[in-house]
Structure formats: C-alpha cells, structure tokens
Amino acid sequence: MRALEVKEPWGVDQLNLVERDVPTPGPGQVLVRMKAISLNYRDLLMVGGVYGRGPSQGGAVTPFSDACGVVEAVGPGVTRVAVGDRVSTLFFQNWVSGPPNLAKLSSALGFPVPGAGAELQVFSQEGVSRVPDFLTDQQVATLPCAALTAWRGLFVDARLEPGDTVVLQGTGGVSIFGLQFAKAAGLRTIITSSSNEKLERAKALGADHTVNYRETPEWSEPVRAVTNGVGADFVMEVGGAGTIQQTLRAIKIGGHIAIIGVVAGGSEGINPAVLIGNSAKMQGLSVGSRDMFEAMCRVIDLCKIVPVVDKVFPWTEARAAFESMRGGEHFGKIVLTF
Amino acid sequence: MRALEVKEPWGVDQLNLVERDVPTPGPGQVLVRMKAISLNYRDLLMVGGVYGRGPSQGGAVTPFSDACGVVEAVGPGVTRVAVGDRVSTLFFQNWVSGPPNLAKLSSALGFPVPGAGAELQVFSQEGVSRVPDFLTDQQVATLPCAALTAWRGLFVDARLEPGDTVVLQGTGGVSIFGLQFAKAAGLRTIITSSSNEKLERAKALGADHTVNYRETPEWSEPVRAVTNGVGADFVMEVGGAGTIQQTLRAIKIGGHIAIIGVVAGGSEGINPAVLIGNSAKMQGLSVGSRDMFEAMCRVIDLCKIVPVVDKVFPWTEARAAFESMRGGEHFGKIVLTF
C-alpha cells in the first residue's frame, strides 16, 4: 500500500508517495482504510519542515490529522468500533476527556504521531470516533481540526449563550465552521472578508452581518454599531496584520477573544494592559478533546450542518492541493479523496 | 382610572374593578399605561388568597406580574426610559443583576408589590425594560414570568450547549417557551402532552420528538431511545402526579432537572438518595433577573421568536380569563387586553 512522506530538505515538492507494508493492528488498535482527507495550514508548515524531523519512520513525516475512513481490521481488545464502521480520525490521539495537559497535547496526528496520509493506517481505538451518517466522506474529513477548533472556542472556552454576538474573521475553515455553529446556536454572527463575493457566500450560510475589511479597515465600528455600542461577546482571532487592534476595539466589556490557529503568528504585539479597562479575556486554543468532538457531532447531526468543501483533489495530487492552499483563495476546506 | 382588586374572602368571584386616583411617579419612578397583561398560575393562587393579605392597599391585592405598557410620565432622576417608550414589567422589581438573595426575591410584582392589573400603574424605573419592536403588545405581555423561567432554567442554571437534549413537560407557557428557546439554541427537544392535537402544534413549533404520556405513561423510555440510551441532559419538571419518577428515569448521568412553577406542588415525595447513582442535579427556580430578561430579549429579537398567545380576553373580563386558566386547556399563554 502507498503512503505520503516528506523529509529533509522538506517542502511541498519533497512530498512523495512511498510503498509500505500493510500494518497489523496491535492490542487496542484499529486499521483504517482512508476515504478522504482535509488539509490544514498546519500540514503545510509540517511539510515545510517547520516541526523538524518526525520521531519515527526514520525522521520522515506523514502529514494530515483529518481523515475519514472505514475500519478494515481491529486488534485484540477493541470495543469502541467494529470492522466496517466509518470513522473520523481525532486530532489529539490521547485527549479523550477533561482539560488539556502536556501528555494530551503531545499526541497530535501528523506530528509527532504519523498522520493519515496513507491508504491504510493504524490508530489507537481511542483515536477514532464514529460520525453522523448523513455526511459524505469528504465532509467528515473536514471535522477533526478546523470544526473542533471553532466548536471549542465558542462553546467550551467562551460558553456563549443564545443571542450573544460573535465575530468571525475571514472565510477559512475555522471561521466558516464558526459561522455555521453560531447560527445553529442562536448567536448573532458578523463575518469579515476582503472579498464581497465571499461575503455573499457567507450570507447564504446565514451570516447576520458582513464587513469587507478592505473597504472598512476599521471593522470594529460596524461591530459596535450592530450591538448598540456594546461590542461583540466573542471574536475568533485568526491573526494577520492589524486584526488584533480592531478586535480589541470590537470586544465587549468582559468579552472573550479566542486566539486560534497558526496564522495568528502574523499578529503584531499588543500590550496586555489594554485588557484591563474592559475586563476582556484572551484565550489561546488548539483543537480539542474527543468528548468535545462527539458533542460537536451531535449538533452537526441534529441541525444537519453541512461542512463547506471548497476544492477536491485526488490524494495522489496532494502537492497541487498544498499549492492551492498556499494561494489562500479558498472558502472553507480543501479535501483529498482516495 | 380603574384597577383590579381582590380581598377577603378571596376568590376569582371577588376580583373587582375599583376606581383609583391616577398616581404620580416619585423620584426614580415611571407611570405606565397598560396595553396588555398575561396570566400566570401564580395569579390564580394570589386571587384565591393563598398568599394572604397584601402589605399595602388596606390588605387588598392587585394581581399580575406580566404586562406590556407605554410610559406615560416619569419622575425626577429617571434615565432608563422616556415618555412614549413601550416597556415590559419585570417580575422581580429589585432583582437587577447577579445571583438571587432574599431582598431581590421579596420584590415580586403582584405580591407583595401591587401588580399590573390597572389602567395606569407606577413602577420603579429599575422594574421595567424596553422590548423588541417586532412583538405585539400581547406578545410582550407573555414574557416577564413564563418566558424568563424557561430561559433561566435552560441557559443560566443548566448552561446547556448546542446538541444537548431537553425534555419539556406539557404545553403550558413555560414549556412552550422552553421549546422555542431550545429550538433556537440548537438543542434537541422532546415534549410531552396528553393531547395528540397539542403535540401536533408543538411539532409545528419545532419539537423534534413528541410523547403522549397518556398513551405512553413510561415516557422516559422514548427519551432514552432517542438519546441512544444516554438520557436527557435537561428536564423541565413542572410537576403533577408521577412525573418526577419518569424524570429521574429519563435524566442522563450528570443531567440537570429544573424544578419550576407552583404546579410542581403536586409532585409526590422523592428520596434524595436516588440522585446519587447518576450524579443528577435538581434545582428549583423562580423566574430571573433583569439582566437575564434583557439577554432573553436579545435572542427573541435575533431569532424572531413569536410567543404563543392562546386566548385573549378584555381586561375587564379577568374573571373569565381565570376560569379559562383553571380549565387547563390552554397551549401557551392567556392574555388580557386594555
């Protein structure tokens, strides 16, 4: 069977298909035949060598945390799933429940745990979950990282209540999931983008208000306007030049700013003292636990939330998919199929 | 101007219209011209003398906590509202913010504070709030008690998250508001009734599942079935023979049972030890604060939730309205108009 691998000197053009033996699931493990995979910006960094050599496979890295597949075989003692079950991978293979700690956060799929970029891959039974039937394989593959990041920010960390106002920045995977979840939960949604066409698509997904931040660089002003001057209860801060300053002007007294994703690296520095006057909270987050994933799947199933798959490539053309992601023109998620 | 009053020997047939001078608003007070009022079961008890003599008006009681009106005049120092504003009364006149305490809970409108059953009535400016424009006066009048009780149970006390499952018992005011709020918030809803016709109306309002408890007295069974055996995250317990036993069988491990309303008085006793095995929580509640009311109005406005007004009477026929309530055949709220 074939797998994707990248090693020094790293780079998208170093991502190669290699032949491997079919692995055998050990005690508590499952063998999964991959059906679809989705890309995250983190995979692009990984392929670029930002995380360094992998701790196994002779230093090579097999990327991808997000996959949908079917259980092909199970090892001894497996009870969570059965052969034939369709499953999603989980971003953190060891974060089942409760708050994060170092051990839980050290089990991310792709790096350091070898990722889902292969026709067949072995996982711990604890590292996969069954998923709603109504979703296609491609749609399932979008959930493990981006969707769960949005979910945790809104409902685990910030504990928003219906009628609260949230700001989503841009139309990447996390923001679009954030928009869909917020809508399902009775929240008022404001989304920003540099493209009016994307804002139209966001409106069709239920955005209550849209702001083109090219046309309105001071986008905190319309946010204040639609909240009667009070400000937003929640901003999903994805970073990029200058966004944090507007976020700080847009946030309500006591509001919650979720700092997410690797792109936030682009933010300029802020003085923490700016948080004093308005009692605002700023919390970083990176994906979530299996309990959170399964809670998220319940609302996806109940409200029939359909993930937005923007572009699809055969998995053997992963290089082209990464180039497309680098272009940054997507709305929602980029997916590979098997 | 005219007002409603009841005194010893109490009873619906003792509820009379009396002539009173138009009151003058003092410092921090507002004079409100009533447009509509809604009835609560508590008003029926009050008129029946259950709460005893009122602490003012020579012992007479003017019922009704729930009203919509227009500000006719304001006293010195009033800043929250202006003449001409349409407002709702607040159930607890002194519970603005934070958790309840004795002083806050001792300011309920109707009893001990003289109620809204009059053409003109004076309130503290702290005891009224502006309301969403899209609602009719009659719809506004349904909000102060029943809607806020449902809101607080679901989102303040229980802090449910989208995808959770809630059970609403019967089709009285609190349960119907609970159904509407739960739907707007992305919760799975199960509603019970003894009438298939009412269950059909509930379905039209968005109930995901319905159970006729006459036909299925063990209604905890379908609740467990639709939750894959897990049970409901939340039950709004309104009381009545035998419901609490089914509630205890329907609730999830760690779930929340909200005990509400005066009708709960009908429940048989339970042994608190039954809560040990499943870590279930049981919390009594009675309406909520102004902060909660205003948060609730935000989601009503955002999601355009339309309160269900079942029957309407002229306010001068309040006796007939009470008789109708006593019949118990309503679905949603009974309203008086001026």
Place this chain on the structure above:
Amino acid sequence: MRALEVKEPWGVDQLNLVERDVPTPGPGQVLVRMKAISLNYRDLLMVGGVYGRGPSQGGAVTPFSDACGVVEAVGPGVTRVAVGDRVSTLFFQNWVSGPPNLAKLSSALGFPVPGAGAELQVFSQEGVSRVPDFLTDQQVATLPCAALTAWRGLFVDARLEPGDTVVLQGTGGVSIFGLQFAKAAGLRTIITSSSNEKLERAKALGADHTVNYRETPEWSEPVRAVTNGVGADFVMEVGGAGTIQQTLRAIKIGGHIAIIGVVAGGSEGINPAVLIGNSAKMQGLSVGSRDMFEAMCRVIDLCKIVPVVDKVFPWTEARAAFESMRGGEHFGKIVLTF
C-alpha cells in the same frame, strides 16, 4: 498468597480467607502488594450481598476499593508507575478525566471490579496513583472513596469560594474529610453530631461551630444564626431520619446540597417543589475521577492534612472491623493493615 472472599449466602460471617495464585500483570497492568485498606459502608453492603454475585471469580466478591500498596511488578507498556512506587488505588478504575458517564461509573473497585482485599492484586496502571510522601500507609488507604467524595462535593460540584459556610453532618469519614478540606480552603465550618465528645474532637480539627442534634433537633436554627440569617452555602447531606428537612431549612438561597453515600438511603421523601422558593440545588454524587483525586492529593500535601484513622485491625480480622463499623461509633476511618 491469600485473599478475602465472600459469596452466597453472604454476610460478614461468610467473609473468608482463600488461597490464590499470584497473578501476573498483563499489558498496561501493575501488581500491587497491599499495605493497608480502609472500610467504607459500601463494603458492608457488598459483603451483605446487596449488590449480588460478582461478575467474575465464580460469583464471589472480594471487597474493598480503598488501599495503599507498593508496586511489586509491572506488565508491558506501563509508564505511569514503577516497581517500588507506593500507590493508592482509585475508586473508579476507568474514570480518569472529565464528567462521569456510564462506562466510567461501571468500573468501581470491589464491585464489579474485584477489590483490594488481597495480599497481592493486579490493577490497570490507570487505576492507581502515587501519593504524598508524608502520609503513612494507613492514612493513604483512607483517601480513595471518603476523602474524594468530600472533595468533589465541595470543590468540583459546588465550586465554593473562601468565606462560604458549609455544614457537615455527623463524624463519619466523608464529613471529617469535608471538615478538614473546608478548613484548609478558608470556609466556615459547622458540624453536627449526637455526641458532645465527638464535637470536641471536631473542634480540635478546626470546626468553627458545632451542634449536638440530639440536644438541638432544629439544628438549622444555629446554622441560620451564625450566618446572620442567610443560611449555609453548602450542606453535605448524609441522610438519616429527618436530616433533609433541617437541611432544606438551613440552606441559603441558591445554595448547594450534596447528597452523598449509601446512608442517605434512610432519608424520607421530599417534595421537589420545596426547592423552588430558594433556588436551591441538590446534587447526588459518588466519589470522583483520577484528575480529582490527584488535585485533592496536591492540597493534602500542601496543607499537610492528616486523615483521621479511628480504629486499626489486622486485615485477617476484617470481620471484626466490619462489626465495629456496624456499631457506628467511629470518628473518621476504620483501617486494616497487612
């Protein structure tokens, strides 16, 4: 090696020492040599056959959830502990983190999982934790059930803050731990007992107020008195005739009543509607997770909280220890040594 076993026709006098082979730890398992064990009321019920036949060992039951021992050997893949480590057993062998669910609560030690009543016993590595050095083996053995129950009630479920007032009923294991934890956390403590001598011992442990409920059956009155009429923020309800009625009179508006332990079975019924007026919360609980256990050990270590060991028996005289428990005259915990 020897182990304790009981089977039909059940009863303390059926508890026998049997000879067994030394078990070999499998993957992820550890073999522990027992040093001390503590008794819980639940063990008495178990020995009496209340839980029925065990699911293994031919239906025989080996009781005891609470033990201190030393790791004698480890199976493949064990990383949490090493040979020679002193460990405590955990009440729920599979409840590591997060909220409870059916799978987690179905892993209680003693029943259905064979208990610690043996010279050597095999556990999952997930089912034991290292413990503070300053405690003796006997003291460690008191922690898994009673101490964790008190901890969870006070700090996980009720989330009390310093200066809050708590009521502890009686001087059994849970109440005495509750007293010690509450004291360390800056809470005001009120403890009840029928014995003035025990109340004196409780005072020596730091109780702020004591009430003899024989002399003052209406013990809610002194609780109200010392809280300026406000009532207690928290009551640990252990059951027994009439206590719940006093608890309901003693609790503050919005207060938390923790329903614990099997003894609560003795409570008479209450009408849930009594909770409405004061927004009180009543939550059942049964021990807690490993995360909670380890958090509890941090404060035990920091504040050097010394568990109260009341009586000690050789483990071969477990029958006598159970008889002593049945007498109910203990203050704190009854312990067996090896």
Place this chain on the structure above:
Amino acid sequence: MRALEVKEPWGVDQLNLVERDVPTPGPGQVLVRMKAISLNYRDLLMVGGVYGRGPSQGGAVTPFSDACGVVEAVGPGVTRVAVGDRVSTLFFQNWVSGPPNLAKLSSALGFPVPGAGAELQVFSQEGVSRVPDFLTDQQVATLPCAALTAWRGLFVDARLEPGDTVVLQGTGGVSIFGLQFAKAAGLRTIITSSSNEKLERAKALGADHTVNYRETPEWSEPVRAVTNGVGADFVMEVGGAGTIQQTLRAIKIGGHIAIIGVVAGGSEGINPAVLIGNSAKMQGLSVGSRDMFEAMCRVIDLCKIVPVVDKVFPWTEARAAFESMRGGEHFGKIVLTF
C-alpha cells in the same frame, strides 16, 4: 470642613486643602466622616492630571477611592446603613452585582465621582458597606481597591481550587493581599521581589516559595521546578519590564494570567499567538463589585486576615504620602489618617 483638591496645572505639589460647606445627604445618600484613607497608584496618576479635568467641582479633582469612615447622617430612604455605622467606601459606586458593564465601570470613586479626600463626604448608600469589627480604621481603608482586585482575580475570574499554585509579582498592595488570600484558601504561593528583605517579610506572611528576580531573572524556572514542571495555575501580572515573558513561561497549560493595575502599562508587547500552544487565558481586571467586596470581607473576618499597612501619614500631609509612593519602596499599603 476641609477637603483635598487638585486642578490644572496638576501635580502632587498642586494638591491643596480647601474649605467647603458640609454637604447634606439627599434621598438614598449618606454623609460619612472620614477616619482613614489608603493610596493607590491610580490616585497618583489622577493627581498628575492623567485623567484630565473632573466632571464636577469646576474641573477640580478630589482623589481617593479607598476610605474608612463613620456614618454621620443619612438622607431619606436610607436602609443599608445607620448613623454611627463604620463603613468602607466602594471603588465602583454603582457596581453592585453581576458582571461589569459600561455604566458600572463609569462610577469609580476619585474619578469621575469626587473621591473620599475630605473630612466629610456624601455617598450613595449603595456605595458603602459595613466592615469586619476586628479591623482598625486604617486596615479597613486598604480594602476597596487593592484587596478587591486580588480577590476578584483569584476567586471570581480564575475560580482557583485549593492546592493550585499562584504567582504574585512584587510586594505592592495587590500582591500582598493576593498572598494573604491565597494562603487562607489553601493555595500554594510563590512571590517575587528584588529585595531579599521583602521576601523574608512575605515568608512571614505565609509565602510557600520566594524568588528574587534580580538574582534569578528567569524566575519562571523556579516556578516550574516547584510545580514538578507543570507550571503555575495563576499569575497575577502587575507589569514592568520583561515580566510578561516570564509569566508566559511560568504558566501552566490552561492556566490563568490576571492582568491588573495601571503599572501593567509598562509591559512590552506580546504576540497573542503565544497563548495558542498552552491554551492559556489572559484576563484584564479592574477591582470588582459590591457583592465581591462583601464576599471578601467574609473571609477576612473568618480567617482574621490583617491587611499590611506599611506607612501612615496625617491626611493633611497627603503630598508626602504621594512622594513616598512614588519612591516605590513600600510593602503593602500607604495610609492617611484623620
């Protein structure tokens, strides 16, 4: 009677005693005879003209939010206090309960509301609270700002539980109160200072660990060491060159960083993305509500926590007191007496 006033061109040397008429308390107001006052860094900024002209008194500013006094007279409708009661002022005159909002935060004493720097001053009855008897007037005067800031950070915003580890930076008023409250609540405390002598005094107040940040600029290392590498659950960030970088290295995964006080203004910028990896939370805060103040007084009374008064001046020598504060050599609070 005399009062302190400062106006343009601002500055400590412009702070003058002026003669004023004794004010008469209006409806709901109380007249308080001042006994003691404590200084906050904010008063120094205020006197320096940083906040600009006051909104009353012809633009002059009367500083000081923190005072202890005795009620000399009451206006109509006052029920919270009586003539002769000893009271503390409250920092926010209108923040009684619940979360902060703009109206509540706009009622700070000193600015914009004329402050306590006068022999007699009128306050709303809502803006004063009775205080524990065992404290001296000088000790009471230290509570409104610094103590409440520490309290809110630890127990309202961060909701710490016993056994958690907190870091206090420096030995100013907030940090010393934080140390005392944390100790009373069963928290592990680590305090930093540039002075070994001050660290000794902190140890005498119960600090579990001390770090001289001159000698150990990488003070996050000892914090990690005493927490077995896990990091602190909470850091009270008071700002100053470089502290935030160490704070970010010292904080635990999921930990809480409270950003407090005006001195935090000295911090360099940070990139919010640094919070992502460890899910850390950063929350600004500024004092708290009356409910929080009264909860804090309960634990002060229960645990007999004695505020640390460092230096005392007659109120007529307020200029010298400000010069002393500017020197920054205090440990705890600087107080003025009447």
